[in-house]
Amino acid sequence: MASVTLNKINKVFGSTHIIKDLDLEVGNGEFVVFVGPSGCGKSTLLRLIAGLESITEGDLRIAGDLVNDLPPRERGVGMVFQSYALYPHMTVYENMAFGLKLAKTDKQSIEQRVMDTARILQLEELLHRKPKALSGGQRQRVAMGRAMAREPRILLFDEPLSNLDASLRVQMRNEIARLHHRLGSTMVYVTHDQVEAMTLADKIVVLRDGRIEQVGSPQTLYQQPATKFVAGFIGSPTMNFMPAELLGGDGQGCKIQAPGLGELVLPQDPGGEPSGAGLTLGVRPEHLRLAEAEGDNAFEIVNVEYLGNEVYVYLEPKASDTLLIHRSEAPSRWAIGQRVALVPELEHVHLFDGQDRALALAGQRRAA
Secondary structure, three states: OOOEEEEEEEEEEOOEEEEEEEEEEEOOOOEEEEEOOOOOOHHHHHHHHHOOOOOOEEEEEEOOEEOOOOOHHHOOEEEEOOOOOOOOOOOHHHHHHHHHHHOOOOHHHHHHHHHHHHHHOOOHHHOOOOHHHOOHHHHHHHHHHHHHOOOOOEEEEEOOOOOOOHHHHHHHHHHHHHHHHHHOOEEEEEEOOHHHHHHHOOEEEEEEOOEEEEEEOHHHHHHOOOEHHHHHHOOOOOOEEEEEEEEEEEOOEEEEEEOOOEEEEEOEOOOOOOOOOEEEEEEOHHHEEEEEOEOOEOEEEEEEEEOOOEEEEEEEEOOOOOOEEEEEEOOOOOOOOOEEEEEEOHHHOEEEOOOOEEOOEOOOOOOO
8 A cells, every 4th residue: 555645746748738736645545536527637647646647747756755757667556447458369367467477576476466366356267268258347357457466556547447338337336346445455546437436436536627626525525515516527417506696694694596496595604795696506406395386486397207216307497498407216296297396405505606616604614
């Protein structure tokens, strides 16, 4: 195990600034997931840690040692890529042993490490097969085993499950989580899939345009998003957003008005926002209740999705084409074409200012 410290890291390709003054601490034994949309810099950041890309500016330390100029083989990292990159003419055993042979490890140690790794990954019965005789999940386990057999201080994963079908992704997520629990290794994992991030991570790093938007546990990011971007990116279905107007408030809370919802008194501190300021109200689908329509505060149901144990109801506000989503347990009495009122659970409503920053609860400081 080893910690990873990034201090003012910058990466520039030509005239394109990819990673911008990034600071991050990955603790010993942590499972940290980098998540964000395509092009946000998450894979580039992983490759900087691995040594596959050079750092333009800043310091990268592994276990306290400056490694900016060290080649990948001397950093003590193992990397699992999106493509399995297995040698088709080699057996599973030979693929897992290849890196050790290049490092001139003695034959007895190679045997011991490969067999120990195969036991952990349940590959013992497959050691004499070649990659073409393996399923996608088995090939990914071999790729993981090849990295693990070198006994790296840090395991790096670059979207390792994106080539698998849905059921295999679920299976492999569980296997990676169990592997981390068993080994206690420091792991850094890149994905664009927020479900993977939420289910695997001790700590999630949300990236946007080469900068860190927020760092925290899955629970923190889901319940206390610092920005509208994080609120919309974390959670499936995504958070509902509606325009709102600040009517007034003090350090004990604020009053707002939102189309279709009327006036609401919320526990957020408006800070320096003046009355009449434009805000964004955010509420997750499970924190909306449906009721019989009353007057103008009505929304039309345009679709109902039955998913077995739960139901998604899609609603269209009057004079708007932005759909809202209500989630509840099945069965549901609501149907397409009905007009209903929305009743948000006020303790779970989020407010964002004109710069998309979350307004803090009364008595707390505004989120950074």
